[in-house]
Structures are given as C-alpha cells and as structure tokens.
Amino acid sequence: MALTFDLFGTLVDIDYPIDPAEAVARELESRDVTVPDDWHVAYGEVHVDAPEGAEIPLPAHVAHALASRDVEVSDNVARHAVVAAFDPDVTLRAGAREAVRAAGDRGPVGILSNCSVPELVPRTLIRSDLRGEFDAVTTSIGCGWRKPDRRAFEAAAEALDASLEDLTHVGDEPAVDGGIEALGGRFIDVTETPLTDLPTRLEARR
Structure with missing residues (x-):
C-alpha cells in the first residue's frame, strides 16, 4: 500500500496572511x-488562461496582475515578494509524526499538496521537523496540476512507484482530497479519522 498525505490542514496548521493581496503588496x-491603487481588484482577477485543474504559480499571477496595470517586474522580484509574504509560522498537528511513521511501516509514503507558493512546502516540512520522513513530495506547483485533478494523483502515485488503485490519500477536504476515490484509490478524511487514530486504522487493514 502506498499512502500520501495532504500537508496544510492535515499534518500542519500554518498562519496564512489574513489579506494575501495586502501582504504581497507590502513585500x-x-x-x-x-503597487497600483486598485491592487486588490487586480489581484482578484484572472490573468492567466490555464486549463482546468492546472496550477498557476502565485508569482506568475502576481506578475500578470501588475502587468495588467502597466507595472512590469522581473520574475525574481515577483517570486521573492510572494515567498516573503507567505513565510509561515507552522504548528505540527497532534499525532502527525506518528501517523506518517505508521504509514511508512506499511509501504511508501509521500506528500501530495496543493500549493501555488514556491518554497512553502519544503520550508513547512523543515519547520515542522517532518523533512526526511517521506519517500516523495509532490506539489501542484511542481507537477502543474491541483487536486482533485487526476494528473495530480497520478504524479504522486508515480513518484511512489505505485498505481492509483493502490494509493490511499489522507486529507481534510473531501471535495479535493477525496478525488482519489473516483480513480480507484482510497480516501481517509482526518476530520472523521483523526491522525491520532490513523495508526490503528492502518493496522486493522493489514
């Protein structure tokens, strides 16, 4: 059995900016x-025509939003501003480390996270002391697709050398993380099965 965990809201809690547009503007x-006077409007508009399910990196969105108001910035400036705006305090959720290690005792274990901010996932893993606990880390900004798109789950399964049918995904959003069920895999909802109970549930399935 291969198992992937969602990261934010499942294994960790982080302090997202209350007003992301304002946080990015400050940086x-x-x-x-x-920064244009109507920045909040520009930030909220769609500027990149992407296929359904595709991830748009937030720095690209920010650069396009500025360009729509005739403000040009380099890719590096947009990236550094976004990374700084989303520099989080991280809290490891109860039972997270034990759940990850219990999963690792039964097969390959990975992360599958929707995240449009560069560096946020690795930084979060470091600050939660979870770095090194996973066989693979798959992110939407890395693979190009967001859960529940099939291609996101395929990327995670491939990284663990597993099939979709053999994949169990643990997360907190049925409409997003639960997309694995339509692909033949299994979903464990941490709002119903807390991480502290996951080792027992996995043991029962052996």
Whole structure:
C-alpha cells in the first residue's frame, strides 16, 4: 500500500496572511515596486488562461496582475515578494509524526499538496521537523496540476512507484482530497479519522 498525505490542514496548521493581496503588496513595495491603487481588484482577477485543474504559480499571477496595470517586474522580484509574504509560522498537528511513521511501516509514503507558493512546502516540512520522513513530495506547483485533478494523483502515485488503485490519500477536504476515490484509490478524511487514530486504522487493514 502506498499512502500520501495532504500537508496544510492535515499534518500542519500554518498562519496564512489574513489579506494575501495586502501582504504581497507590502513585500512588493519593500522591493521598490509601485503597487497600483486598485491592487486588490487586480489581484482578484484572472490573468492567466490555464486549463482546468492546472496550477498557476502565485508569482506568475502576481506578475500578470501588475502587468495588467502597466507595472512590469522581473520574475525574481515577483517570486521573492510572494515567498516573503507567505513565510509561515507552522504548528505540527497532534499525532502527525506518528501517523506518517505508521504509514511508512506499511509501504511508501509521500506528500501530495496543493500549493501555488514556491518554497512553502519544503520550508513547512523543515519547520515542522517532518523533512526526511517521506519517500516523495509532490506539489501542484511542481507537477502543474491541483487536486482533485487526476494528473495530480497520478504524479504522486508515480513518484511512489505505485498505481492509483493502490494509493490511499489522507486529507481534510473531501471535495479535493477525496478525488482519489473516483480513480480507484482510497480516501481517509482526518476530520472523521483523526491522525491520532490513523495508526490503528492502518493496522486493522493489514
């Protein structure tokens, strides 16, 4: 059995900015970027015509939002501003480490996380002391697709050398993480099965 965990809201809690557009604006201004007066409007608009299910990296969205108001920035400036705006405090959820290790005792274990912010997933794993606990880490910004798109789950399964039918995904959003069930895999909802109970549930399935 191969098993993947969602990260945010499942294994860890992080302090997302209350107003992401404002947080990004502050970081842009600190890098001498003139932020347009209607930045919140621009930030909320769609600027990249992407296929359904595709991940749009947040720095690309920010750069396009600025360009729509005739403000040009380099890719590096947009990236550094976004990374700084989403620099989180991280709290490991109760039972997380034990659940990950119990899964690892039964087969390959990985992360499958929707995340459009560069560096956020590895930084979160370091700060939660979970780095090194996984055989593979798959992110939407890395593979290009967001759960529940089939291609996101396929990327995670491939990284663990497993089939979709052999994959169990643990997460907190049935409409997103539960997409694995339509592909023949299994979903464990941590809002119904807490991480502290996961080792027992996995043991029962051996």
